[in-house]
Amino acid sequence: MRVVLLGPPGAGKGTQAAKLINKYNIPHISTGDIFRKNLKEKTKLGLKAKEYMDKGLLVPDELVVDIVKDRLTEEDCTEGFLLDGFPRTVEQAEALKAEMSKLKISLDGVINIEIKDEILIDRLTNRLVCKKCGATYNAKSNKPKKDNACDVCDGELYI
Ligand SMILES: [Zn+2]
Known part of the structure; x- marks a missing residue:
């Protein structure tokens, strides 16, 4: 099962992610986590990303996609994965699609959690x-x- 999970903060993404990874026994991949890991382990990609972050710049889409792709080729992802909060833009989505097709894999679905503004505000406050x-x-x-x-x-x- 290869899934992307999207939704605003407060929508309950974390709760749903935990259920899905348990049910399908797939790793939970959040870009925040893999970024931190790459930075901590000073990988080539991590160091590249750090250059942008040190300058206060956004990490370019291609680099984000490279970091995600790198993670998706790890062994625990062979049966699938849950990608959390990525892609964030159409460009990232297209780049991800292209990279996945090179890896000869495709998504089984995208789950977009929608939530009414009032409920979201209530939850966040x-x-x-x-x-x-x-x-x-x-x-x-x-x-x-x-x-x-x-x-x-x-x-x-x-x-
Ligand atoms: Zn506590």
Whole structure:
């Protein structure tokens, strides 16, 4: 199963991603994570990306696509993957399509989570995040057990 998952922050992408990767036993690939990994391990692609970031420039699409492509050729991706938050632009989508066809693979689908603005705003304004571990709660629908303390690590929560 090769899927792309799209949607705005607060749409519940993380929750759906966790369900999908468990159900289909595929790796969860977020561009943020692979960027951090490439930077940390100082790979060729990571160092290239760093040059742009150090100058305060956006990393060009081709380089982002190269980094993603590199990740998709790793062994854990042979049965599929869930690509989270990428592509972000039509150009990236086209580049990804071209690279995937070189790898002789194609997507099984794209899931775009749509959510009404009011609901999104409500979720984001009621969203509580743990300062220590980053766990998220909702002041209305998913309250922490203790007021203003994280269930996981007892850290302080902020909105
Ligand atoms: Zn916590």
